[in-house]
Amino acid sequence: MTYVDDRYNMTAADVFDLECTGISKEFGDFRAVDDVSFRIPSGTFFSILGPSGCGKTTLMRMIAGFEDPTRGDISIKGVSVLSTPPNKRNVKMVFQHLALFPMMDVYDNIAYGLRCAGAAKEEIARRVADVLERVALPDLARREIHQLSGGQKQRIAIARCMALNPDVLLLDEPLGALDLKLREAMKIELKLLQHQFDTTFVYITHDQSEALVMSDYVAVMNAGRFEQVGRPEELYHAPKTAFVAGFVGDSNRWKGRALEVRSDGIKVETDAGLSVVATAYGESPIAEGAAVEIFVRPEFISATKPGEPTPPAAGENEHTGTIDSVLFNGANSRVLVRSPSGTLIEADVVVTGSGEDVREGDPVRLTWARAQSMCFSV
Amino acid sequence: MSSDVKRLSLILLFSPFALWIVLLILLPHIGMVALSLREKVAPRVYEFGFGNYIDFINEPIYWNTLLRTGSMSLLVTALALLIGFPVAYYIAKIAGKRSRGALFLMCLIPLWVSDLIRAFGWILLLRETGVISSFLIWTGMTDHGIEFLYNDVTVIIGLVYTVILFMIVPLVSTLDGMGDDMIEAGYNLGGNSLTVLRRIIIPYAMPGIVAGCIVVFMLTAGSYLTPILLGGKNSSWFTEQIYDQFITRFNWESGAAFGFLLLAFTSFVVWLGLRLSGQSLTNTVART
Structure with a gap:
């Protein structure tokens, strides 16, 4: 069963930033992800919303390449990436606990990926300064990670990924560790950052208000399956299943x-x-x-x-x-x-x-x- | 009243530590320094002077032994790190939760047997009529027994075996504190296995590496039993010189000077290591 909606074909481009076709993941007898298909057009803020244990993190780890799907195919910009190792996929990930490297300062955290890609020294300096400018933290380059506030860490974690111009940015509940006030502010900020970078964001969350506020499209996931994919107002006003009606709003x-x-x-x-x-x-x-x-x-x-x-x-x-x-x-x-x-x-x-x-x-x-x-x- | 009780309990808690430091560390060392600065001018007649230290400098065999002990200890430390790091990484990051405890315990088990017995174990394996030699004769690879004991390689193997646990323990505890997402982020941002190891895992584990190296280096440079038993008279370990001065020659003044020189030398090496790795004692040894 697939929930691919024809309205996704909204642009002339037939290439989607991210396309999953019938992917499943089994751990022994347990099926964590069960025949999920979806396509995400360029520049979309796409959320996967579901209760904990619904398989959303497994799905994201498969997209990033840390897990191999048991069945199905994942393509990025129209090219299958199943045989591509995680460090060669142009999919970057903001981890739940951000995973900033504590032994490096902000500059080196952002430069790490560029150095791995073999960029020249001046190029690295320019790109780091540019991305810090875009997340509005231009003066923090030489700060140590432990000196940053929660919101600053968040933005540095995003900047570290965006410096590499990824095709898709994956975000694994990055707001979970923040306090309520900051979380509310970061919701708006994330949406603005997504607009500014004009990159496809795939955002994983169990918090329905985060998904509704930020997303262009939301997929509601339950027990390894997508229950419904649609715009936030669609999910809210026209749920297709009882689970969606109960979970959203x-x-x-x-x-x-x-x-x-x-x-x-x-x-x-x-x-x-x-x-x-x-x-x-x-x-x-x-x-x-x-x-x-x-x-x-x-x-x-x-x-x-x-x-x-x-x-x-x-x-x-x-x-x-x-x-x-x-x-x-x-x-x-x-x-x-x-x-x-x-x-x-x-x-x-x-x-x-x-x-x-x-x-x-x-x-x-x-x-x-x-x-x-x-x-x-x- | 309650503040008096508090103060009393504080003093009681602190006193074993203070007694230990003062009576067993500070006083003997002060005594050693005083002893080492006495020169024997006639039977039972002593004078203040640096004669014992000058003797050390004038006799190449003494400082050669010290340098040899230092460099071999560094080699043992490097080998222990090289072998211990993969073991610690496996225990902390790859092994499952349940097997982790069992593996750690297996590393500890050799400590339950005394140093002496373990050294005799090596002797049993390596001597001319030992297990390995006999096995080689049995397979026909050699027709006469081979003596594996009493050379530098054997001493180093034995020392690495004795001290490696003290490398593994601090490494496991630092690597354990590193989240898997740190490594995954390293790959996700485009690093290959080598860059992740070089740029992320090793810098993160640096405090543990330095702590392990300090402990292992100190233990090796100050060890006596293993070099003597496995290296025999050829081992020329500096602790053997100290033992000689005290026990064989009954020259306590010179022995004290040597002991103090060993302490100064190893402390200098540790200080140099800390400077070169950019770490401090407080964030390495004091943390693990």
């Missing part, structure tokens, strides 16, 4: 049974007894009486006080409940609402800080559109 997630399947919607009763009108998603059809799973994103549920007008289109699902707790988080504040059936429903609210705000124990009316209840057969 936050959702209210309920298991239930389809009571009635009609062309304009499916009537579902959840295990807890909540009845919901939903729309069928995914590839396998839903039969009446079948077990289903429903995902509703909190931002599509509007919580209004009784008596207030409700949004007109949102009236297809309507439930009343009481507010169990208010989860204040600035612009991303939520309420947890307990419905009469006992189900807890998460909904986004605006907390302004005035007396109008909802409080614990308030009665509230929740409404959302049928189209926003994504129903998958289990």
Whole structure:
């Protein structure tokens, strides 16, 4: 099964920076990567998103050449690289812990690859200065690695790879070790760096917000397979599988049974007894009486006080409940609402800080559109 | 009250170390220096002077022995590094987690047997009527027994065997601290096996290499048993000279001078090695 989308053929060039065809990797009986195919056009920020142990690191190590695939082919710029050793592939990698060489200073770290390639001394000096300029750290050439901050190390690790003009840059969760504030800043910075270098970035992460913010395309990976490849908004709004719906973004997630399947919607009763009108998603059809799973994103549920007008289109699902707790988080504040059936429903609210705000124990009316209840057969 | 207890426990903890340094290292050495600066002018009559050191310089056999001991110790150190590095690399980076402990233990096992017994083991193998010689006669490669003992090669083999563990241990511990991603990054950025070894693995392991070399060099230059047993009278190891002065000739003054000269010489070699490799004692020996 391949998820190669025709929209990838967006440019005249038929050569893709990176193309994997049916690659699998088995460790004994365990299949870490299972028949994965994808193509990445030039200059794309491509993320592979999946929970830990889904095979994404193995996939990346195969692209870099540290592992050989059991089956399948990997081509870079249209040429198969399976027989090329890792040091001859023009694929550079930013490691999870960066792997900067602690016994060399910044200049020597960046010059290492150029020296391996046999560049002349003046050429090395020029290229190092140039790449340091581009990552906006021109004065750090003679700094030792242990004197750099986390964000600077990150940029030096990228600069070290970019000095070699790679066809593809692989990034293996490089933001994992940073603290939250720096991580947020580096997300934007990575995206800007990718634009500036105009190189294909393949970014591996388990953090869906990193993938959504930075990527042009995201592949969601689970148990060694690609569940879906698409633009971030596509994955978010039109997931093809229940796994993608659950993994990308936050959702209210309920298991239930389809009571009635009609062309304009499916009537579902959840295990807890909540009845919901939903729309069928995914590839396998839903039969009446079948077990289903429903995902509703909190931002599509509007919580209004009784008596207030409700949004007109949102009236297809309507439930009343009481507010169990208010989860204040600035612009991303939520309420947890307990419905009469006992189900807890998460909904986004605006907390302004005035007396109008909802409080614990308030009665509230929740409404959302049928189209926003994504129903998958289990 | 509590600060007094703290101070007392600090003193108690520190005292064995202080006693050891002062009583067993500092005092004997001061005594040695004082002893070495006494000249015998008549029976039981001594004078202050540098006569013992001047004797050393005037007698070529003495300083030749010292230079010979130094250069052979350097050779032993180099050989121990050459053989120990691949072993340490295999234990730290290639062997699986489970076999690592077993391999390390196997390196340690020879230490459970005393130096003397191990040297006799070599003698058993290498003497004229020993295992190797007999084997060669049995295969018909030679018709009379061969004496493998009492030459420099045997001494060096025996010394390398005795000290190599002290090279492997610090090397394993530094190489263990190097992440696999460091090596992978070396390849990923275009390096071949030689560049990765030369530019990444060896510079990273440098503190361990230097620490191992210092320990091995000091142990070799100061060893007595192995050179004597395997090299016989021909070994001319400097420790043998010192032993001679003290025990055979009963010339303690000269023996003390020789002992002090050995210490000064080996310290100088170590200092030179540190200068040349750009390392310091604190980040090598003190770290492992």
